[in-house]
Amino acid sequence: MTTQAGARATREAKLEALQQQLSESVAALVTGEDWKRALTFAAQFRSRSFNNTMLIYAQHFSAFNEGRVPEPTPTYVAGFHQWLSLGRHVLKGQQGYGILAPVTTRFASTNPADATSWRRLARGEKPGHGEIAKSKLVGLKPAHVWDVSQTAGDPVPELPRPDLLQGEAPAGLWDGLADQITALGFELRLVSFAAVIGGANGVTDFLAREVSVRMDMDDAAQVKTLAHELGHVLLHTPRDNVISTDLAADATLHRGIAEVEAESIALMVGAAHGLDTSSYTVPYVSTWAASVPGKTPIEVVQSTAERVRTTALGILDKLDTQKVGDGNPSGLDREALSHRAGVAPVITGTRRDGPVIGL
Structure with a gap:
């Protein structure tokens, strides 16, 4: 075997092993708690794809069990040369995480x-x-990437982190989410209690193009509900009554998928702002994942998670709010790490301190 052919075979074997590990990690997401933890982690590592987030999560936890890292979850990860550019080096004997x-x-x-x-x-x-x-x-x-705990050298600057009290909403988050809803052509209705909208916390009416949110909850619950309904608007608004075979159509046909997607978007938006997500209740994943004809549960989870991640990132990119870090150590060239679309201008919409409609 030539040197070039041998290198190719080695690379393909590593890829196959990573894909197998990824499938096993995704297959483990069988309960609402597992799903919540995975998406909360993805929100804190949102510069990475969902697949790479799961690979980093699983390999770091294995390293923790082996005693190679001090904490069960990573904080910042970067490549070997990226750490060198920050004045740090990978410690001898520390294995990188394959991505x-x-x-x-x-x-x-x-x-x-x-x-x-x-x-x-x-x-x-x-x-x-x-x-x-x-x-x-x-x-x-x-x-390969390494967690900061696997390196030594110059201190990594800590980014400011939102500090929220129980029930408190992150500053500016309600207004930013409301602006996005109204910019999409939906009217925002603020109602006094759940009975007005059939006992729900929030409702999206696609025909009337209205989003309703109940106001008899604490601020954190209100803003999480608003993010949930924005998720419905972005992912589940009917498109000219055309039914396709992709996951967007599956979400329309399967109420469980639509609700998990919207709730997961709200979870990621909240987690990116340091919002406590302990009150979230995400439905049992394996039940709805197994209900989509022609797709395995793993395929559904992977596709849904990437749709959720992409949609949540689109929302976050338009928010001028203080967020937690994205998993990259401070100081790295963000453009070199990930080419991301620019922040869209905020369009003034219905704010919570404005007129209350439909009470």
Whole structure:
């Protein structure tokens, strides 16, 4: 076997092992408590994909059980050279956590609307005259990261962290969520008690394009409910009555999936703001995951979790609020770590201290 072929076989074996570990980690998410812990952790490591979050979570917990790290959950993770750039080094004997890193390559086209017109650029090749170039994901490769507890060196600056009292909502979170709901064309109704909306904490009426939230709860419960209803608006608004075979259609057809998605978005938005999520009740995951025809429970959990994560990140990107860290140590070049869309301008909407409608 040539050196190149041997390296390829080794890389493929590592990828297969990581995929197997990922499947086992996702398969373990069978209760509401497991799901809540996974999504709370994902909110604190939101710069990573859900799959890589689960891989880091599982491998760090194994390292804890082996006595290699002092805490059961990681705080900050980064690559070997990234830690060096921060004045820290990986301690001798500490094994990194395998993750799935994207492999991208550049393509060019003179007619981007035609999917067949894109051609792959060779290494170092520049696009021709009149061509548009962009990078596309072409595969995955194994990579490694280490938790800060596996390193030594210069102190890592601690980011400010929201400090909330029991029942208190993070500053600005209600207004930011309300602005996003009204920007999507939904009216926000604030009702005096649950009986007005059939005993629920909140209701989204897609036909009337109204979101209702009850006001006889503490501020934290109100803002979590508002995030839940925003999740419904973003993921479950009917699209021209077209039923497809993707998970969005599954969520429309399966009430359990829709509710878990909305509640999970609220959980992630809250956790990203240091909001206590102990009062969340996420339905039994294996029950709804097993109810989708043509998909295994693991496929449903992975797809749903990534939809939840992507939607929650979109909400968080538009919020000008103080949040907990995203799992990267302070000081790393964020652009190099993850190319993220810019923050959209906030559109003024219905605020809690404004007129109360429909009491």
